Amino acid sequence: MHLVTLKDWSAAQILEVVAAGSALRKNPGLHARALAGRTLALLFQKTSTRTRCAGEISVAQLGGRALYLDWRSTNFGLADLGDEIRVLNEYVDFIVARFLKHDDVRCAAHASRVPVMNGCCDRYHPLQILADLQTIHEALGRLEGVRLTYVGAHNNVCNSLIAAGLKVGMQVRVATPEPEPPAADAELCEAGRRAGLYSATTDLRAALEGCDVVYTDTWIDMEYFDDPAFAAEKERRLQLYLPYQLNARLLEGRDLRLMHCLPAHRGYEIDGEMLDDPRSIIMAQAQNRLHSQKAVLLHLAGTRS
Numbered sequence: 001m002h003l004v005t006l007k008d009w010s011a012a013q014i015l016e017v018v019a020a021g022s023a024l025r026k027n028p029g030l031h032a033r034a035l036a037g038r039t040l041a042l043l044f045q046k047t048s049t050r051t052r053c054a055g056e057i058s059v060a061q062l063g064g065r066a067l068y069l070d071w072r073s074t075n076f077g078l079a080d081l082g083d084e085i086r087v088l089n090e091y092v093d094f095i096v097a098r099f100l101k102h103d104d105v106r107c108a109a110h111a112s113r114v115p116v117m118n119g120c121c122d123r124y125h126p127l128q129i130l131a132d133l134q135t136i137h138e139a140l141g142r143l144e145g146v147r148l149t150y151v152g153a154h155n156n157v158c159n160s161l162i163a164a165g166l167k168v169g170m171q172v173r174v175a176t177p178e179p180e181p182p183a184a185d186a187e188l189c190e191a192g193r194r195a196g197l198y199s200a201t202t203d204l205r206a207a208l209e210g211c212d213v214v215y216t217d218t219w220i221d222m223e224y225f226d227d228p229a230f231a232a233e234k235e236r237r238l239q240l241y242l243p244y245q246l247n248a249r250l251l252e253g254r255d256l257r258l259m260h261c262l263p264a265h266r267g268y269e270i271d272g273e274m275l276d277d278p279r280s281i282i283m284a285q286a287q288n289r290l291h292s293q294k295a296v297l298l299h300l301a302g303t304r305s
C-alpha cells in the first residue's frame with residue numbers, strides 16, 4: 001500500500017490515521033519499538049523543514065532509523081527511476097518521495113514493493129493534509145460538516161484538501177483570483193462540485209462568510225520563489241494575489257481557525273502577525289506533522305493503533 005494521493009485512500013483509512021495521530025500526540029511513547037530494525041528513506045528533489053524532520057524523527061521514535069537522500073547526491077538522476085527504486089527496496093522498508101512531478105511519484109510507487117509516501121509534488125501533498133485533518137479535528141471536534149475556506153493559489157495543498165474533504169465530508173471553498181488554474185485537479189473539482197463539497201469563487205469576503213477554518217499557502221511553489229527565470233510571473237502573481245492576503249483587517253470579528261502549512265511568506269499570503277493570532281492553529285499543524293507521520297508509518301506497516 002502507498003500514499004500517493006488521498007484520492008486512493010478510503011475515509012476509514014484517513015480517519016484511522018487522524019485518530020492514531022491524536023493518540024500519539026497525547027502519548028508520544030506509544031509503539032516505541034514498532035518499527036525496530038526498519039528504515040525509512042527520504043528521497044528529496046526539493047528542500048524541506050517539516051516533511052524531512054517529521055520523517056526522520058517519526059521513524060526514530062518508533063524504534064527505526066531514517067536515511068535522508070538528497071536526489072542530487074545520488075545516481076537517481078542518471079538512471080531509470082524504477083530501476084533505482086527497486087534497488088532502494090533492497091535496503092529500506094518505507095520511502096517518502098518529495099519529487100517535482102506527480103508522474104514520478106506514481107512511477108516510484110508502481111516500481112516499489114515497499115510503501116511510498118508522496119512527500120509533496122506539483123499536484124498533491126497528502127502527508128500535510130493528514131496532519132491538517134488531525135489539527136482540525138483536535139480544534140473543532142469534528143471533520144464532517146466543517147466549512148473550510150482556502151484562500152490564494154489553487155495548488156497541491158488545495159487539491160489535497162479537496163480530496164480529503166470528499167472523503168470526510170468537509171466542505172472546501174476556494175477563494176482565488178484564478179479559479180482552477182492548470183495545477184488544479186479538474187476531475188477532483190468536478191467530483192467535489194457534484195458532491196456539494198467544493199466550490200470556487202473570486203469573492204473572498206463571500207467565501208469567508210460562516211467558515212470554520214481559513215487556510216492559506218504560498219502563492220508561488222517553493223522551487224520557483226527565488227528563480228530569476230520566474231521573476232516576471234512572481235511579480236504578476238504578487239500583484240494579482242495581494243488583495244487575498246490574510247490579515248487582521250480581513251479577519252476582524254470572524255470566529256474561525258487560521259491555518260497555513262508553512263513555510264509562510266510573511267507580508268505576502270499572510271500578514272506575519274496572524275501566525276500568533278489567538279485563532280491561529282498554525283503551530284499545532286506543524287507539530288502534528290510528526291504525530292501524523294508516525295500514524296501513517298504505523299498504518300502502512302499494518303500496526304493496529
Ligand code: CP
Binds near residue numbers: 050128261262263
Ligand atoms: N509544509 C511542508 O511540507 O513543509 P516543508 O516544505 O518544510 O517540508
